[in-house]
Amino acid sequence: MKSYDHKKIEKKWQDRWEKESAYQAVDNSDSPKAYILDMFPYPSGAGLHVGHVEGYTATDIYSRFKRMQGMNVLHPMGWDAFGLPAENYAIKTKVHPDETTNAAINTFRTQIKALGLSYDWTREIGTHTPEYYRWTQWFFLTLFNNGLAYKKMGKVNWCPKDQTVLANEQVVDGKCERCGTVVEQKDLEQWYFGITKYAEDLITGLDTIDWPESTKAAQKNWIGKSEGAEIDFAIAESDQKITVFTTRADTLFGATYLVLAPEHPWVTAMIEGGVTILTNTDAVKSYIAATKMKTDLDRQEQVKEKTGVCLEGVWAINPANQEKIPIYIADYVLPQYGTGAIMAVPAHDVRDFAFAEKFNLPIKLVISNDDDPSKEIIGESLYTGTLGILVNSGSYSGMMPNNAKRAITEKFGRAKTTYKLRDWLVSRQRYWGAPIPIIYCDTCGMVPVPEKDLPVLLPRDVDFMPTGESPLKRSESFQHVSCPTCGKPARRESDTLDTFVCSSWYFFRFADPHDTDTFASKELLQKWLPVDLYMGGAEHTVLHLLYARFFTKVLQTLGYISFNEPFLKMRHQGIILAEDGRKMSKSLGNVINPDDVVSVYGADSLRVYEMFMGPIEQSKPWNTNSIIGSRRFLERVWGLYPNVTDRPLSSGGLLEILLNQTVKKVTGDIEGLKFNTAISAMMVLINAIPPKSEVPRAFYETLLKLLAPFAPHISHELWELSGHTTELRLEAWPVADELKSKGTTVHIAIQINGKTRSDVDAPVDSDKATLEKIARDVVAGKLEGKTVSRVIVVPNRLVNFVVTE
């Protein structure tokens, strides 16, 4: 018997599959398609991580399984190659990011191939290649031409370390997602994509897709839909008004003051216009200045202490009761949400209450909560619930809050839905990204680069030291251009696109990766998209996964595609933690390098181990000791092949029953992405063979087919060793014979009052009366002297006697 030499075997099959282009997706095939996709990696210098291996193995198993079931599978791989780390590394080492990126890609590709993953390498793409980013730029222009890309002056997040602006989604807890530096706010003119136009679609679409609940909830949270009302408050002795947004129109009678964000345009206008009724202009000005100094993080951290300034001399009129109420500016009201102005109802809102207490403002109760059994009264007169009835509310007194909400909105305002989602800031002051295809001409203004002139090439010779301006601004050859409209000297936009723009459409490109006329042809998009199974980390919940959905919806609106969700089924692989239960990180020195594991145990063992660790979506700690279990399992499969005989499986025998049960179990488990239990089922199967005994060929070959998606190298080798001249991957997936998966007897539990007291083997599918009789005989002694009041019989399962003494 040959020994199991994983190195030799794995190399042999990887080379063969490469030579055969074994896993190419077929564009012109009538077989049903399956598009199975991994989130393409950022090719970092650190190389492949065991976390990558987990997700990639899962989709590989699924892909191989679907192919054996006769499907035409598209399973591609590519590189999310633009981005800051390569550029920052370049700044440190003076090596061009193009070089480091390509080197990293080569490493990744080699590592991935060493795992035996069945990608269609003819479709490999890199977002940093002109052939690719030409179409990234085309998307920008398409959005621009449809009013979905625009340039705007505004307060933006600025990372002082990375020297670039960031999208809202890239700011986590007030810090830069990449480097952890506290983000500053700056007023800058930047490019945005109009994702907020799709806020509602992005919410409703979630109901149509099979995604983890947590991810759907996180996206909903992020979009932050809130249904309420806008209500106008007139300014006393003027023809002006302030519009507030509220979700509690029912408490309008309790509004005892207004609060505006310090940045509110009406306040700015009033100060700049020198409105005379304001009597404390200096105090107001200095409060606004102080607010400007604060970062968003400061503003969040100072939640406990409310601050603000009254606009003295200015009054608003509560439209409900015509009362004159004061107006404040305070930074607890955010300029970018709602209308940047609120009506304060201290009796029924925690924040307004705190503010009113500090500034001694009247607190007027308008909802009596006597009927609320759970009375959430904080302090003496704060109630935030919506049970009870309205009081002190004119003709609305006595109504239930939810009804009053409707009535008061109708009378004094208008229904309004707001979203927390902001438009997506896409321009970056960095080098290593796709240039924004816009030209500025003194005569013609802002001119989009004509499609025929794409791509706008990223120049190679650029000093990419960051200075707060795009390095492209310092490239003379890049900057100077003639205006496409009038031909006069003009200059190019020097910012590049956020890398998330590149990754928002790559899954379309895989359908038609070499197309030079379109980003992907309509026919091939129609054939391959949407993605049937998408696998990737959970860290992109509100970034990539939201942006990709946005792009898809835009393309549908513009008629390029006929579906509006890109990823029908999506799962996250859990994080693989280090053995100590902490996150793997270079600084902790607890990183497991997959190459080492492949070298010692083999790719097949690594694949099986990572799938066997537990449910794919769960975070779980790595345990090098445990890999040995997966390796032992494969060794046992290997060790069986000399014992294979041509004697058929004995009909109705234990092996035949178990084999059919296992086929059914493994098939269902792969379909449900429950790889850990599929593997354990195969282990059970092989444990049923006594050592050194003969193994019927039908049994062994079915086992190899089941194992093929999980451990492709060893199973292909054994298939060949069994005398086959065609490859295992071309075999049809086995189908369980339902009849043969049942034995003649079945184990029945016998319970008394729900507690198992005995058990017995009974003929399979016995009727209830027979089972009861069999069971009664077994436990006759225990039932003696007791009255059986009821008997529950679950066929093929149990018999339960309910007795009284």
Next chain:
RNA sequence: GCCGGAGUGGCGGAAUGGUAUACGCGAACGACUCAAAAUCGUUUGUCGAAAGGCAUGAGGGUUCGAGUCCCUCCUCCGGCACCA
């Protein structure tokens, strides 16, 4: 505070409302060996000599029967958060 998810042996974990702890790791003992490794076998939730109790974060409930369904609470993980 709001939203989502999860708590089961020493460890990773399994279980359509129907015999909890499958499968694997580890451990103990045994076989093989001069010895070790590898391999194979047996045992392995807990109390108990046994019969039999008791155990799925805690406490209630529904049910003939609950890890699973319902209620209250605790802990952990993830997302959002002065969002009106």
